[in-house]
Amino acid sequence: MKKTALLATAAALILSSMPLSASAAETAAYKLSIDNRTISFPDAQPYKLGSDVMLPLRQTAQALGLKVEYLPASKEAALYGPAGTAIVKSGSNQARLADGSPIEFGADAAVKSNRMFVPLSFFERALGLRTAVQEDTATAAIFTPEQTEAVVRAIVERLVAGEYQQLSDLYFDDTMKQSVPVEALKAGWEQTTATSGELTGTQVNQATSETPDQQQFVVQLSFAKAKAILSLNLNADNQVSGLWLKPIAEQAETPASLIEEEVIVGEGTKYPLPGTLTLPKGASGPLPAVVLVHGSGPNDRDETVGLAKPFRDLAWGLAEQGIAVLRYDKRTYVHGQSLTPDMLASFTVKDETIDDAVAAAKLLKADSRIDASKVYVVGHSLGGMLAPRIDADGGDFAGLAILAGSPRTLWEIIADQNAALIAAMDDGDPAKAANEALVAAEFEKALALAGLTDEEAKAQTVFGIPAYYFKEMDSRGADQIAAKLTKPVLVLQGEADVQVYADKDYVQWQEALKNNDKASFKLYPGLNHFFAKSADGKVEAQVVQDIADWINRP
Incomplete structure (x- = not known):
């Protein structure tokens, strides 16, 4: 039986006739909240025991709408619902599921004042419900699936209504409030939906969660002109601990003059990454090639942002000029959910970007269709910042193109x-x-x-x-490594970029590379961070041409 929440079917039965006499030492009185509604117990109060909170089984089950039955022969209590059965016995911290499999919870079940008490963790581990202990209010909280989905829908409604401050105040945890200010939330939502039209429908799907205190939801948003995915992480208190919005751009057909092959970057390693190798159709002889390296965040191989797909634009545009291009899904995009808090505390750009970019370069150099002496890196944003380090740490490229990067x-x-x-x-x-x-x-x-x-x-x-x-x-600062470069470097910057700046970052690249006579620079009036004229626009053809000319120079 799948260990999920038991659903309500009937009124609970009284367990007061249970002939048991053990008791538990009460250390502190607590309240119970189910879906943010306080539950009153006239004669069986919850209490703190160690790190857990003990709850009266019958009354709590009744509040959840579960059927409870005492089994005299075995001196056990059974909870029933459409999803199955969980059986618990006083003096034990194991429940038995319908298929006979045991599952452990926290403190032992116990009898106090002729009532069976079970720890809050029983409802989490045996029944699959979300729970939290709120120490500041001395409350044990249980959330049913229906309530959690209602929270997700309320979050979407606040976003659509433009109620960004209320959304932050009511639903963000402290870390989210700090890392995503209201103005950033507003800018992100409005930039993404500016060209999408009116919202026409939503579909909430729960994703697989690694731990019961972090629930993940994927909301499919349908607009009049486009679709988007809103990914949410909710903590044990049903507060938002993570939020990502990714519009789904319309799929375009690969140009007839090109072929695309599916590849795996880092095949056989712990973090294999799906990728695409784009080649000019019918090309003969070893080709020059490019590795595209993403900016910040869990990007897919096209570096999809809003309705834009800048890496797809670059791959197709460069391949049409006789250059092979490798793009791949970023490690945090493919394997992000497997990264535990302890892993993230020691996570570095080496783990996130550098090792995979080096592996991509080696994959290209091992392909007989590629000229191994003419493999270049084109890094965008964070990828541009890291391009010198990727080169130094094993990329060993013929040259580096830095697009909207920074040496700061x-x-x-x-x-x-x-x-x-x-x-x-x-x-x-x-x-x-x-x-x-x-x-x-x-x-x-x-x-x-x-x-x-x-x-x-x-x-x-x-x-x-x-x-x-x-x-x-x-x-390993970018400016320090870049200053030692003697190979070709191309620095490109959009003058209208509001994420890195022409008057700061572009100028500092010129200073860092002043001793490299193979460094060249170009500033594009009116182009944004993605080298387009609008948030949902394509990479400008001149940008593609300039990169191609730089690679194909005599």
Whole structure:
């Protein structure tokens, strides 16, 4: 039997006739909340025992709508529902499911004042319900699947209505409030939906969750002109601990002049990544080739953002100029759900990006159709920042193209991006000053990164990101590595980019590469972070042409 929540079918039966006499030591009185509704118990109060909360079985089951029966022969209690049966006995911390399989929970079930009590963890582990202990209010909380889905729908309704502040106040946990300010939430939603039209329908699907205290939901959003996916993580208190919005761009047919092959980057390793190799059809002789390296976040191989697919545009455009292009799904896109909190605390750009980009370069160089001496890296945003390090750590490329990258530290850029969002807020908004103070405090923490030990960095965050991620990245700064480059480097920047800046990042690349006579630079008026003229636009043809000319130069 699948260990999921038992659904309501009938009134619970009284267990007061159970001839048991053991008792548990009460350490603190607690309340019970089911779906945020406080449940009253006239004669059997919940109490804290160790790290668990003991609940009267009959009354709690009754409040959940489950049928309960005492089994005199075995001195056990059985809970029934359409999903199956769970049987528990006083003095044991194991329940028996309908198929006979045992499942452990926390403290032993016990009898107190002629009532059977079971720990809150019984309802989580044996019945599959979501639970939480809220110490500040001395409350044991249980959430049913119906209530959790209602929370997800309420979140969607707030987004659609533009009630961003209320959404943050009511549903975000503390980390989300810090890492996703209201203005950023507003900008992300409105940028994504600007060209999508009216919302016409939603479909909520629960995804597989690694732990019961983190539930994952995928909401399919249908708009008049497009579709999108909203991914949500809810913690044990039904608060949002993670939120991602990904529009689904219309699929386009591969140009007839090209062929595309499915490949695996890092095949045989712990983190294999599906990818696509694009080649000009009928090309003869070894081809020059490009590895495309993504920006921040869990990107797919097309680096889909909104309705744009910049990596697909680059792959098709360059392949039409006789250049093979390899693009692949990022590690955090494919394997992100397998990363535990402990793993994320020590996660670095080496794990996230560098190792996989090096593996992609080796895959290309091993292909007999590719000229191994003419394999280039084209890194976008974070991928551009890391291009010099990828090259130094085993990529060994013929040249580096840096698109909207930066030689500055990542935390500096995040601070600038937050400052820009805050500056756009109304001066009368009381949240503006609070957000300014928050960003200033996080910036001060970032300035102290170099003085932290690795363990200290792993125990704290900066701008909502594990501090060790920044500390390790800072130890191999892009400007330091780039300054030593003597091979060809192409730096491209959109003048209208509001994520990295022409007057800061582009200028600093020129300074870092001033001694490299093979470095070239181009600034594009009117182009954004994705080298398009609009959020849902294609990469401009001139950008593709400039990269192709640089690679195919004599």
